Amino acid sequence: MSENTSAPDSQTAPASTPQARRAAVVINPMKAPAGDFKADFHRLCETEGWAEPLWLETTAEDTGLGQARQALGAGVDVVIAAGGDGTVRCVAEVLAGTGTPMGLVPLGTGNLLARNLGIDITDPLAASRGVLNGTESSVDVVKAVLDHSEDEQLFLVMAGLGYDAAIMANTVDELKDRVGWLAYVEAGIRHLPGKPVKAEISLDGQPAVTRRMRSVMVGNCGKIMGGVEIFPDARVDDGILDVVILAPAGKLGWLNVLAGVFGRKDSRNASVEYFTGKSAEITLDQEQEFQLDGDHLGKAKHLKVTVEPGALALRMAAG
Ligand SMILES: [Mg+2]
Known part of the structure; x- marks a missing residue:
């Protein structure tokens, strides 16, 4: 030069x-x-x-x-x-x-x-x-609106409504591995309060499906905690949201949830149901605990989420 x-x-x-x-x-x-x-x-x-x-x-x-x-x-x-x-x-x-x-x-x-x-x-x-x-790449973010509020909140990993969200928010820091998560779900089997909630779930503005469920989670990434892949197919940069409904029937139902989450795809059953879309609207018949990226943020009855593909630039070590 x-x-x-x-x-x-x-x-x-x-x-x-x-x-x-x-x-x-x-x-x-x-x-x-x-x-x-x-x-x-x-x-x-x-x-x-x-x-x-x-x-x-x-x-x-x-x-x-x-x-x-x-x-x-x-x-x-x-x-x-x-x-x-x-x-x-x-x-x-x-x-x-x-x-x-x-x-x-x-x-x-x-x-x-x-x-x-x-x-x-x-x-x-x-x-x-x-x-x-590092080098730069871009990832999707998700905008969430609770109970038809004017305010949007953003999340990067997941949003959860329901029974799981409540406990998850309180215990996520202590959950170090898969065994820890199993222990938590096992506690859920023993201490399951109340009844399932009726949820209407609409993806991309399509007619809603109705389910009686315990928990619904919307994922932008696959791993929700301790390396557990609740959304095994989720990618943070595909412009797609992954939605899972957990609907254990009775006390033994949680065992089916476990089989569905941890088992291979062909062993999934009605207790764990997956959907995908660019947006989702979830309406519950009664308010439930709500969490974003592991932060418990109170209760809500209605959640609208929309993915913003590639909206966030990230700088991190390559590979
Ligand atoms: Mg995705």
């Missing part, structure tokens, strides 16, 4: 000098790892030739939306969500549709999206390096 400094009018140095890229970190300080992650991350940026990062901590009042907007306004090259799935949802909600990529540094124990994407959930600095040196 040669530099042309002879003629002012042909001087292109300012335009061609690559400006150091800059990352913003939106971090949940309650989940910050042991040691001085902030100092480590600053050092990493220096080592990797990135500018000094913008460091933004979430608060109880603003769990990430405001910080992500501030990062976007600062024109950074990537906004890293450093926290749990709640932080990820907030950052993704702001970045979706903007073209500015999100990076993930999983902290805490849930990390549903990171697990689905194969991102290092054990070493925040390794995950950070993966973001800085």
Whole structure:
């Protein structure tokens, strides 16, 4: 490479000098790892030739939306969500549709999206390096509207309405593996309260099907927790939502659910029913617990979900 400094009018140095890229970190300080992650991350940026990062901590009042907007306004090259799935949802909600990529540094124990994407959930600095040196791709996000609200909420992994959603939200952090999930479902067999709920489920505006069920889940990714693939065919970038209805009949019904979820496809039965579509509308005859990406958000009777294909750019380690 040669530099042309002879003629002012042909001087292109300012335009061609690559400006150091800059990352913003939106971090949940309650989940910050042991040691001085902030100092480590600053050092990493220096080592990797990135500018000094913008460091933004979430608060109880603003769990990430405001910080992500501030990062976007600062024109950074990537906004890293450093926290749990709640932080990820907030950052993704702001970045979706903007073209500015999100990076993930999983902290805490849930990390549903990171697990689905194969991102290092054990070493925040390794995950950070993966973001800085990574490549960009895009994933689908899902917009959810509860009970005909004006507000849309965004999720990346799954939404759940019903009995499972209630317990899942409370126990997801403790569920480390498949055995843990089995234990949870086994508890469900023994402590199943109430009656099944009547649900009308319409996909892509088609006439609704009616089911009596315990739980309905809408998935954007396959793994919902602890590596369990509730939606074995789900892909995060296919523009398709995967819907599953769990409808155990009586106490032994949960065993059929287990067989359906963990068994091979040909052993699935009426207790576990799958649908796909680009949008879904679910109407229950009574309100049920509701969760988004493992966060319990109260109760709802009506849920409308719409996939936004490829709306979110992600920056992560290749492969
Ligand atoms: Mg999909």
